[in-house]
Amino acid sequence: MKYCSKCGNKVVLRVPVGDNRERFLCEYCNTIHYQNPRVVTGCLPIWEDQVLLCKRSINPRSGYWTLPAGFLENGETAQAGAARETWEEAHARVSIDELYTLFSLPHISQIYLFYKAQLIDGSFSAGEETAEVALFREEDVPWSELAFPVVRDTLRHYFQDRIHNHFTVHTGDIIVAKDGRSR
Numbered sequence: 001m002k003y004c005s006k007c008g009n010k011v012v013l014r015v016p017v018g019d020n021r022e023r024f025l026c027e028y029c030n031t032i033h034y035q036n037p038r039v040v041t042g043c044l045p046i047w048e049d050q051v052l053l054c055k056r057s058i059n060p061r062s063g064y065w066t067l068p069a070g071f072l073e074n075g076e077t078a079q080a081g082a083a084r085e086t087w088e089e090a091h092a093r094v095s096i097d098e099l100y101t102l103f104s105l106p107h108i109s110q111i112y113l114f115y116k117a118q119l120i121d122g123s124f125s126a127g128e129e130t131a132e133v134a135l136f137r138e139e140d141v142p143w144s145e146l147a148f149p150v151v152r153d154t155l156r157h158y159f160q161d162r163i164h165n166h167f168t169v170h171t172g173d174i175i176v177a178k179d180g181r182s183r
Contacts, residue, residue, distance in 0.1 A: 006031045037109040041081040042069020044101075044154055045094050047119040050135035051155065054089050056147055057131035064147035067114060067154060068092070082115045090133045092124040099169050101154045107176045112150045116158070116167060149174050 004011050004026035011024040016032050024033040044067055045052035053065045068089040072081040079096050086094050094117035103112040124133050136142075138159045146152045157170045 001033060001035075004029060004031055005033070035109075037104075037111050039072040039078065039081075039111050039113065040069055041072045041078045041085065041113045041115075042067050043082045043086045043094055043096070043115050043117040044158055045086060045090070045092055045117050045119050047122050047135055050137050051141070051158065052090060052092060052119060052124060052133065052135055053141070054126070054130045055132040055134075056129065057126075058129045061147035063131070063145075065142050065145050066147040066151050069112070069114065078113050079115060082113070082117070086117070087127075089127045089130045090124045091127055092133075093120040094118060095120055098167070100167065101150070101157060102169065102171045103150045103153070103174050104172075105150070105174045107174075114150070114154050 001011055001024045003009065007026060007029040009026055009028035011026050011033060013022050013024055015022055016025060019032075024035070025031070026033070052068070054068050055065050056062050068086040069082070070085040070088070072078060073084075076084070078099075083094055083096060086092050097116040097118065099113060100116040101112070101114045105112065126133050141155060143152070146155070153170075153172065153174075158167075161167045
């Protein structure tokens, strides 16, 4: 950030009085510009014994499979955002069951929320940002072609929980090591 969005003057990076971390400050109008994590919300859409995945047609990770998800919009609930993203990316209508996974990705300042959901009518097709949409049984999931660790972990939790038909909320952190590998 170089300029204040309130008055247009240059900002400086320093710790404000009473705070404990650096923030962008405007010394002209005294505005503190907080930058907080972005929330990504999406669905784990289920149809019978299959899950719906979307092949991305945009970067990052174009050509890789993902769950339908995207950034939460201002004024939108997390559940409404998950349903909206599922419609935008997969033209699928869902009934949201419950929050299923929550992941913190501090290296990119994002929080991911995935909701377990049921496809309402089994109808779907590729949206603007999607090259292909398909239903997968566990044995057919393209594990080596998944776009993000949060997708892999959500699917692994689901298939494990499905064995006992007991679904709980799973939380975790995706930490990227210096070699670029996530853990």
